[in-house]
Amino acid sequence: MKQQHLFALDIGTRSVVGLVGTPGELQIELVAFERQEHHTRAMLDGQIHDVTEVAGILKAVKERLEKKTGPLHKVAVAAAGRALHTISATADMDVYNRGILTPNDERALELTAIQAAQQQLATSANILHPANYYCVGYSVVHFALDDIQLKSLVGQRGKTAAIEVIATFLPRQVIDSLQSALSAAGLEMDTLTLEPIAAINVLIPPTMRHLNLVLVDVGAGTSDVAITRDGTVIGFGMVPYAGDEITEAISQRYVLDFNVAETVKRQLCGKNKKISFTDVLGMTHKVASSEILDGIRMQVAELAQLIASQVLALNTSTPQAVLLVGGGALTPMLPEALAQALDIPAGRVGIRRPDTIEGIKNIPASLCTPDLVTPLGILNLAGGRTLNFVNVEVNAQPLRLFNIGNLTVADSLLAAGIDVRTLHGRPGMGITVTVNGETHFLPGSLGQPGTLHTNGQPVKFDHPLADGDQVTVTKGSSGITPAPALSELISVPDPITVLINDTLIEIAPIITINGQHADTGQPLADRDTVICRLPSILGDVLLSAGIQPQPVVSHYTVNNAERAYSIYPVYTVNNEPATLASLIKNNDMITTGKPQLPTIGDVLGLEQRCDDSITVLFNGSPCHIPVHRFTITMDDKPATLDTPAQPGSKLAHHVISQWSPLISDVLLAADYKPLLSDGPVTILLNGRSTEYTAAVNEGDRIEVVTARNANTAG
Numbered sequence: 001m002k003q004q005h006l007f008a009l010d011i012g013t014r015s016v017v018g019l020v021g022t023p024g025e026l027q028i029e030l031v032a033f034e035r036q037e038h039h040t041r042a043m044l045d046g047q048i049h050d051v052t053e054v055a056g057i058l059k060a061v062k063e064r065l066e067k068k069t070g071p072l073h074k075v076a077v078a079a080a081g082r083a084l085h086t087i088s089a090t091a092d093m094d095v096y097n098r099g100i101l102t103p104n105d106e107r108a109l110e111l112t113a114i115q116a117a118q119q120q121l122a123t124s125a126n127i128l129h130p131a132n133y134y135c136v137g138y139s140v141v142h143f144a145l146d147d148i149q150l151k152s153l154v155g156q157r158g159k160t161a162a163i164e165v166i167a168t169f170l171p172r173q174v175i176d177s178l179q180s181a182l183s184a185a186g187l188e189m190d191t192l193t194l195e196p197i198a199a200i201n202v203l204i205p206p207t208m209r210h211l212n213l214v215l216v217d218v219g220a221g222t223s224d225v226a227i228t229r230d231g232t233v234i235g236f237g238m239v240p241y242a243g244d245e246i247t248e249a250i251s252q253r254y255v256l257d258f259n260v261a262e263t264v265k266r267q268l269c270g271k272n273k274k275i276s277f278t279d280v281l282g283m284t285h286k287v288a289s290s291e292i293l294d295g296i297r298m299q300v301a302e303l304a305q306l307i308a309s310q311v312l313a314l315n316t317s318t319p320q321a322v323l324l325v326g327g328g329a330l331t332p333m334l335p336e337a338l339a340q341a342l343d344i345p346a347g348r349v350g351i352r353r354p355d356t357i358e359g360i361k362n363i364p365a366s367l368c369t370p371d372l373v374t375p376l377g378i379l380n381l382a383g384g385r386t387l388n389f390v391n392v393e394v395n396a397q398p399l400r401l402f403n404i405g406n407l408t409v410a411d412s413l414l415a416a417g418i419d420v421r422t423l424h425g426r427p428g429m430g431i432t433v434t435v436n437g438e439t440h441f442l443p444g445s446l447g448q449p450g451t452l453h454t455n456g457q458p459v460k461f462d463h464p465l466a467d468g469d470q471v472t473v474t475k476g477s478s479g480i481t482p483a484p485a486l487s488e489l490i491s492v493p494d495p496i497t498v499l500i501n502d503t504l505i506e507i508a509p510i511i512t513i514n515g516q517h518a519d520t521g522q523p524l525a526d527r528d529t530v531i532c533r534l535p536s537i538l539g540d541v542l543l544s545a546g547i548q549p550q551p552v553v554s555h556y557t558v559n560n561a562e563r564a565y566s567i568y569p570v571y572t573v574n575n576e577p578a579t580l581a582s583l584i585k586n587n588d589m590i591t592t593g594k595p596q597l598p599t600i601g602d603v604l605g606l607e608q609r610c611d612d613s614i615t616v617l618f619n620g621s622p623c624h625i626p627v628h629r630f631t632i633t634m635d636d637k638p639a640t641l642d643t644p645a646q647p648g649s650k651l652a653h654h655v656i657s658q659w660s661p662l663i664s665d666v667l668l669a670a671d672y673k674p675l676l677s678d679g680p681v682t683i684l685l686n687g688r689s690t691e692y693t694a695a696v697n698e699g700d701r702i703e704v705v706t707a708r709n710a711n712t713a714g
Contacts, residue, residue: 003033004068006568008076008379009058009187010195011178013043016054017375018061020069027199027361028379032068034061048177056186062185071389074190076382077178078198078374085169086237086314088141089117092162095145095426097446101153101161107461108424109153110164111410113418117167118503133169140165141234159378166235171193179628191382192557196236199325203352204228214311216338217374218328221242223303225310229317235314238451239306243328249299250292255279268292269330293332293654304337311342318342323348327371392473394418409452410461411593412471423450425476428646431483431526436533442482447510450476483523486530492520493534496586498543507544509534538571538590539580549580552595554647556603559654564605567595600632601641604653614661614698618670623663625669625696630654664692666702674706683704 006028010017015037021028028524042053081385091113095101121133131598141164143150153161175192182189193201199217209228217224221244225237237521243265267275268289271538311319322338329351339349352366359380367376390407394416428444452459453472465471486492495508504672511518512531524530535541542549551566570593571578584590613624632639633652645651663683682705683690696702 001147005072006076007062007065007072007190008375008382009061009075010078010375010378011043011048011054011058012183013222014038016057017372017551018065019379020065021360023378027237027359030063030360030362030367030379032640033367034062034064034183034362047174048181051180053179056423058181058185058187062187067142068482072237073185073186073188075182076191076193076378077182078188078193078195078378079170079174079178080195080224084194085127085171086235087120087165087167087169089113089120090164090603091116091165092160095157095161096159096161099157101156101158103154103462104460106153106162107408107410109143109161110165111461112419113163113165114414115169117169118414119396119591119686133171134508140232141295160423168236171595183398187407193378193381195237195374196224197233198381199224199374200226200228200233200377201381202354202373202377203323203325205358206231209233211319212315212320214315216307216311216322216324216329217324217325217326218242218307218331218334220328223307223310223312223326225307226420227315229310237310240305240568241303242326243331244578245303246281247329248298251297253284253292253295254287255448264292265296265331267528268332275652284499290483294349296299297333298359300333301337301341304334304341305337306542307338310340320342320348323352323372324350325352325373327369329370339679340678361388372573374438390465390467391414392465392467392469392471396470405463406462409454409459409463409465409471410463412469413461416473418473418475421475423473424450425449426478428479428481429526431481431528432623433524433526433528433530435486435530441487442484444481445479446585448477450474456585475521481526483525485523486513486518486532488522489530490531490532495533496584498541498545498584498587499589500542500547502593506544507535507541510540510544513534523679535578536583538573538578539693541584542580542588542592545647547592554598554645556645556648557650563603565598567602569593569595597644597646598600599641600634600639600645600651602644603645603651604641606641606653614699615694616696616698618672618701618702619704620668623666623670623702627661660695660697662692663690663696666696667692667704672704674704679706 005668006021006023008019008021015035018032018034020032021030034640036057037059037351038053040050040053042050042057043117062072077359091109091120093105093109093112093192095105098105105390109581114474121127127133128313143153144162145153145156145158150156162595178192179189194214196217200215203215204213210231211262212229213227215226215228217226219241219242221240223239223242225239226232243708247258247261247265250256250264251258254261254264254277256264256277262386264275264277272289274286274288275292276282276284276362298684302558310324319342322342322344323337333350335349336346339346342349351370352373354376355368357363357376357380362378363376372599392412394412397416399412399415425447427446430441430443432439432441434440451474452463454463454465454469456472486658493509495506497506499505510533511520513522513524513528515529535544550567553564553566556565557562568580571580571582572591573584574580574589613625613626615622617623631652631654632641632643634643634645634649636652683692683705685694685696685707686701
């Protein structure tokens with residue numbers, strides 16, 4: 001039999017609240033209400049710890065309601081906000097070649113950021129079993145295009161688009177424990193929401209979400225925080241400090257049972273000036289309310305400070321107003337302490353009650369309390385049926401998606417772990433090569449986009465998703481990285497022909513890639529350095545012809561030490577002497593001949609130089625006089641510096657002395673030989689008579705005067 005009523009359960013840390021309403025055309029009519037507190041600590045901080053105990057409470061509440069409404073099988077529930085993890089993530093995308101950006105591009109960037117958040121969650125060292133979490137909602141903080149922040153990318157054009165989002169994740173075990181407890185109570189989960197979302201749905205409708213508002217649900221074990229701004233819910237948070245800490249402070253101060261301390265705390269909200277209670281020793285006390293309030297003032301301030309810190313961490317600035325709900329919202333002095341901690345006017349922090357809720361009628365006064373906000377929100381959302389599970393298939397893989405409203409194909413891709421960037425088909429990587437010192441950039445080819453189909457029809461990322469839809473994804477193909485041959489980049493020069501030693505030889509261009517010999521068909525890779533040129537000098541031409549220009553090495557023994565001497569062959573180009581650096585052109589004639597033997601002076605590194613002698617004038621003619629004396633032998637025979645040095649010969653070089661030349665040395669160097677007929681000889685040095693042993697210097701004038709010369713002159 002089809003259930004005629006809407007059934008909502010708020011499974012809290014302290015108690016379970018059940019509401020039943022009858023759906024109408026515009027509103028839900030509230031017809032039944034039940035509440036029951038847990039007998040034990042079966043739940044801690046909003047999480048079910050004892051499924052059997054909680055299931056018993058759920059069953060008891062259900063049975064009492066059924067007496068008023070008839071059978072109840074399906075139920076709407078909410079998961080605790082304490083189980084959420086909120087992660088801020090960013091992503092960027094190269095959009096240089098995309099032209100004007102579309103909503104599809106914007107959506108793809110959003111999903112890329114969500115996947116980045118999932119990656120952060122998966123690699124977090126602070127979260128156990130991160131793979132068991134999935135995204136239940138996100139909001140965009142801002143877009144940016146080329147470092148300029150924008151509200152939207154649609155219609156824009158640029159190089160790099162970026163986004164920052166806040167993503168919220170829910171652990172699967174939260175739902176599993178809820179399902180187990182419900183199943184044990186004979187109930188089926190019909191819709192699932194989050195407790196902070198349910199409370200916001202009641203108190204902050206979409207028309208108010210442009211305001212920067214904070215909703216704080218102060219429960220027994222935790223204080224859940226939700227924030228709205230710019231038309232959306234921007235984040236959720238949780239403080240592990242709530243009403244129980246205040247109760248614990250009263251219990252410790254007056255040595256009370258915890259449940260007694262809880263009763264004392266609730267009486268502080270009334271008009272009683274004095275409160276009576278009995279401690280664990282059985283002694284009865286009657287204490288002024290003001291004294292008890294003074295005793296918990298520090299704990300209330302601490303609770304307010306922790307909530308304020310969470311609000312500022314999520315909101316990054318002071319909010320416009322704070323709405324307090326939940327049983328802990330009635331904690332004395334909390335609104336004032338929270339206003340002070342946030343540095344906002346006291347009138348901007350208020351306790352909200354569900355006096356009027358759009359979509360629900362006949363709310364009795366007994367239910368207009370702060371702790372009934374969340375249960376009424378769950379019932380209201382159950383009527384809209386916006387938060388439930390959607391079963392779909394992505395590439396034949398069954399998926400069960402948590403529906404937070406307006407599910408799209410993109411959400412199914414996200415749940416399936418498909419990287420949305422692979423649907424675009426990335427362009428191939430470009431390469432840069434250097435040819436003969438000139439840099440060439442070759443872009444990769446463009447990728448081919450993938451396809452998205454739902455139930456066989458082509459769709460886009462933002463296509464709405466319905467229960468039972470079959471999504472088929474074909475990933476895009478990436479572009480190709482170029483691998484061109486050298487002949488595709490430059491015009492390879494034609495070979496030249498030369499005649500070497502009467503043999504006609506074709507000289508091909510020199511081609512190297514990264515210093516290694518290559519051919520024109522070899523594919524090039526990124527950062528390759530290519531040389532492609534015709535040999536232009538004799539040395540390169542000979543190498544290309546297979547002739548290694550190598551010197552002829554001769555070995556000698558010089559002063560009993562081994563010495564090697566190298567001399568290159570004799571080269572001619574077109575019958576003219578040439579060197580290995582001589583320029584060569586097409587049809588040149590080249591000859592290579594045996595090298596000539598070096599002289600002894602070449603081997604010894606000696607030569608007759610001007611600075612080895614001085615110059616004087618002898619009888620009016622220049623005469624060079626050596627300034628040192630040495631002996632040279634080859635194979636023990638006298639030799640000179642100009643004597644050809646035979647390979648393997650034994651050379652000796654000894655310096656005899658170094659001296660200042662004398663007149664006698666001048667006569668010897670001038671090869672002067674006087675005749676007997678000349679008569680007596682007179683030697684003049686710079687016009688003055690001198691002896692054969694007189695020293696001479698650079699530039700001196702030496703004259704030989706004989707008797708014959710003198711008579712002739714007379």
